[in-house]
Amino acid sequence: MPYFDAASAAPLHPVARQALTASLDEGWADPARLYKEGRRARLLLDAAREAAAEAVGCRPDELVFTPSGTAAVHSGIAGALAGRRRTGHHLIVSAVEHSSVLHAAEVHRSGGGTVTEVPVDRTGAVRPSEFGGALRPDTALACLQSANHEVGTLQPVAEAAEACRAAGVPLLVDAAQSLGWGPVEGGWSLLAASAHKWGGPSGVGLLVVRKGVRFAPRGPRDERESGRAPGFENLPAIVAAAASLRAVRAEAAQEAARLRELTERIRARVPALVPDVEVVGDPERRLPGVVTFSCLYVDGETVLHELDRAGFSVSSGSSCTSSTLTPSHVLKAMGVLSEGNVRVSLPPGTGEEDVERFLDVLPGVVAGVREKLGAPVSRTETVAEGPDEALVVDALGRRCPIPVIELAKVIGDVPVGGLVRVLSDDEAARLDIPAWCEMRGQEYVGEQPADRGAAYTVRRLS
Amino acid sequence: MPYFDAASAAPLHPVARQALTASLDEGWADPARLYKEGRRARLLLDAAREAAAEAVGCRPDELVFTPSGTAAVHSGIAGALAGRRRTGHHLIVSAVEHSSVLHAAEVHRSGGGTVTEVPVDRTGAVRPSEFGGALRPDTALACLQSANHEVGTLQPVAEAAEACRAAGVPLLVDAAQSLGWGPVEGGWSLLAASAHKWGGPSGVGLLVVRKGVRFAPRGPRDERESGRAPGFENLPAIVAAAASLRAVRAEAAQEAARLRELTERIRARVPALVPDVEVVGDPERRLPGVVTFSCLYVDGETVLHELDRAGFSVSSGSSCTSSTLTPSHVLKAMGVLSEGNVRVSLPPGTGEEDVERFLDVLPGVVAGVREKLGAPVSRTETVAEGPDEALVVDALGRRCPIPVIELAKVIGDVPVGGLVRVLSDDEAARLDIPAWCEMRGQEYVGEQPADRGAAYTVRRLS
Known part of the structure; x- marks a missing residue:
């Protein structure tokens, strides 16, 4: 049965499966220990780090393995903000980042920091000039995904990195959706990714912090993974993650x-x-x-x-x-x-x-x-001109897509130039009624607060 | 070749290996998704949670899977302290907790909290009366391991829990070393553990928070694992962890x-x-x-x-x-x-x-x-009486065990009742010279600061 949701989690790549089962026998011991089993685990960990670093395009000592892409994003953002707290407390993110980035931004805001969300165009991309324009003297960090997880649009990472570099601000790239396809280009400073998005196992993320980037890990200290990812390494899965990244890159x-x-x-x-x-x-x-x-x-x-x-x-x-x-x-x-x-x-x-x-x-x-x-099956027919009074449709208490369906049903009942007013308390209506107007060539007049929810007014143009 | 370091990491139990490989095909999808592959992953996750909860002795909805035992300890302590911040900022730990607990306590202290470290006796156990005596009206949380990771001594958890319950303070038990042997007894409130200690795979910890315990997860919010363990679930490993816990318990x-x-x-x-x-x-x-x-x-x-x-x-x-x-x-x-x-x-x-x-x-x-x-091969011989002046041994710049070796070499050179003074800047000497005196039946007189390090004085008694 066709599985078409690779952007959530890709099925395990055969190479990942093979590497995982093969390293279960060699990779269970503590790589921090000096005896034979520990040294063997350390060799596997080092080799995985080198392979992953080569695929990312960084030095092995710049890359640590985290328990997930989310953990990589959370640690990366918190550590970079803390490392540059003397510069300021301003964080830049695009409006379409993954929730892990936006939730980290929320925490920063609730801790007294400021956050600029850079808007996107109708395709979902930020404009490099607008992203660069958000940079301020007190900007500690900027975050931009390499590609959007919901619509697939690539972001202008190299241009954004250039603007950040000129301003002396590190750029963190969430490369979760793209790393399997190729390295992220441009002069980024931090990078986060997630193995199960490229066909690796769950339980493994990557966090890369370029040499020279100020970084102060948050939370209780821990000696593992350069102090950037506490807890015992998820070793057989790390081996599988690195091996499968190499394999998907080859294909x-x-x-x-x-x-x-x-x-x-x-x-x-x-x-x-x-x-x-x-x-x-x-x-x-x-x-x-x-x-x-x-x-x-x-x-x-x-x-x-x-x-x-x-x-x-x-x-x-x-x-x-x-x-x-x-x-x-x-x-x-x-x-x-x-x-x-x-x-x-x-x-x-x-x-x-x-x-x-x-x-x-x-x-x-x-x-x-x-x-x-009960959605309308075809476009509405033209009817004769009529009074300029608005036809009111009560969609209160009805959920998406009902308010739009009700609007579409009655738009033909008012004359060209006439108004329909939809009462709705569904948050999605705020987005979908204007979008429907654009698709249908009708005019979205605007929104007014109502006793419950809001009233959305539409003028019939055709 | 015999591996005698199970307290660091136990070799993978055959049942863990089998469950892990078996669930690679069924457990890679996102359990939050509603389609077939997601529902299958959700079933595996739910079954693992039920099995683990039964072994712990808690309700399934009290247990979340974390990326490691360390992550469980860090999240558990931070969440419990935050949940009870209105009560106060006092944290109790035993002096012999795992470093993950002590490092979390350090963070709490550096954030303005207060920490009491309850001492242990020579066997490594806290005295229940002393642990209970540390409780204060502003105590937010107390932490006690079920068993010590370095010397194996069991802690009086049930008695400590009773004292905590009487004071209305939650007790967090780090059960990493003991959970494979049996459930933790007594009325504890939170529990942390680590699968690779009982023969499960790496990458899985457990955090249990009893119903009714105030708990406020820290860090960016995330919908997975009741908001207590952010990031995509490490699913096949979670299945293996639960299956192997059941298996080791049976044996x-x-x-x-x-x-x-x-x-x-x-x-x-x-x-x-x-x-x-x-x-x-x-x-x-x-x-x-x-x-x-x-x-x-x-x-x-x-x-x-x-x-x-x-x-x-x-x-x-x-x-x-x-x-x-x-x-x-x-x-x-x-x-x-x-x-x-x-x-x-x-x-x-x-x-x-x-x-x-x-x-x-x-x-x-x-x-x-x-x-x-060049350590002494036998006990020193008795020599004739002599002056009361101390014989000074300069062990500056020498590392453990050299200061103690030098002391043992010269103790026979002073008369019974005579003094030896060891100059050392090695931190271990502070511990080992008194311990040597106790083992050898000599008198440890005390320590004085010196230009470099300290002077440790010993009186020969036999």
Whole structure:
């Protein structure tokens, strides 16, 4: 059954499996010990560090293994901020970073620091000039992902690093989504990554701190991993992580071209097969295996459930809030539709036939969900002119995608130039009603507070 | 080749190996996802949590998996202190806790908190009355290990928990060394443990927080593991950890009796086989597989190296400072000899013949090291009475065990009642010269500051 959620966790690469089981016999002892079993474990750890450092493009003594990508991000941000606390307490992040970065920023803010969130354009990318423009004399650290985890858009890391370097500010790159495809270019200062995103085992992250970067590890001291990742090393998994990174890199160029062609098909054909769909993310500067689209008049969870029943494992919305009703912070920052969001992220080795089958199945799944929700099946017809009074639709207490469905149902009932006002207390409506207007060529007039929730006003233009 | 350092890391239990490889295929996906692969991973995680909770004796929703025992200790202490910050900022620890606990206490102290270190007796145990006596109205948390990692002495956890409960203070138990042998008894509130100590894989710790205990997780928020252990779950390893805990428990009673008999042999025979040895730790209330002794006139590292050459993997001094010259904080707190310290910790399954061979080899190894260092071979002879002036021995710049060797060499040169003054700038001398006096029946007069280091005065009594 096709698994299309590699951006959450890639299936274990065969090389990772092999290295893991092979090193269980040699890698269980404490690498800090001087006896035979300890020395053997130390050799494995050193070799893994060298292999990982070569793949990253850094010195082995700049790289430590952490228990996860999240741990690498948390330690990296906290350590870099503490190392430069004399310079200031200003932190820069993009608005579309992974939640681990944004949560670390929250902690910094609640501890008295200041945080600038650099906005992104409609493709999900920051503008280098805008990122550089956020730099201040008191900026201690800037963070930018190498590629977005929800929409696959690549970020201008090299340009951002150049701006940071000119200002003397270290740049931390969350490379979780891209490291399997190649090293991160440019003069970054810190880098975090996660092995299970490239087909390595869970339980292993990487944190790289370039020589010369001021870094003060937080929390209780510990002698392991240069004091940057406390606790006994997760050794057989570290060996597997390094071996699989090497292995996926060897296959990367060929596999990237193949997956890019497959995701290109999805990008091109989904809008033709499914009405009222918006494909989001940069069409060119993007990860090879990721494509994300949003479908009007459906909710993501139901689509996911139906796709799962049809045998396809995909994801929706923000990676860490898919179980909640909050709309994805990434789609929100991009200003694109969030309702009915589907992220397809193909693991290496995905077959063409699976993608074709997905394209066969998707239109029926979306149509089925829309039918159940009573969504409009076609564009509204033009009716005669009428009074300028707004038609009020009460969608209070109804969840996404109902408010947009109700809007779409009645837009044809007002004359061209007429107004519809949707009352809604669903947070997603704030994002999805303007997005619907843009997709539909209607005018989004604005939002006003109401007794409950808000009133969203739309003018019919066509 | 016999591996006698199970207290650092136990060899992987066959059940752990089997569970780990078996769950690699089922346990790589994100357990937070709703599709098939995610649900499968969630089932594995839930089952592992139930099995581990049953072995601990707690509810599954009280137990989270952490990346290591160290991470469990760090998170547990920080979260419990934060949860009770309105009560006060006083933390109680025993003086012989694992370094992860003491380092967490250091952080608390440097953040403005107060810490009481409860001393131990010569066996390494705290007295319940003394532990309870440290409780204050502003005590936020108390920490006590279930058993000491260096000497194997069991701590009176149930009595300490009772005192804490009466005072309304939560007790955190570091059960890393004992959990494989059985549940921790008594009314503790938090518990930390580490899978690789019981034969599970590395990369997995446990943190248990009883219902009703105030707990405020520190650091950036994260939805996984009840917000108490951020980052993607180390799933196949978690499955292996839970399965192996169950397996070692099934064998625990029988194996404990067997190992206890073997360590009893070492306890009894080492002092007979090797002159000038002190066996430390409680002879009765102790872990089944651990025995620790210190040998005068040798340094632990050299003995370890020679034992390694003879095929035996053992450990020396504090688990986390063996690569440094600092004497073990545990032996220091016990007031016993630290020089020439050897910890033998037998993994389950250790054969009788390996222990016998160790006892054959040890005397020659110790004698060889002593010969190289020029240690005295026998007790000093009595000489005629003489003046009361102190004989000064300059051991400045010389490392353990040289200061004690120099003292032993000259003690026979002064008359009974006469004084020897040893000048030393080695931190271990402060511990080892009094310990030597106690072993030798000489009087330790005291210590005075000197230009460099200190002057340690000893009166010859026999």
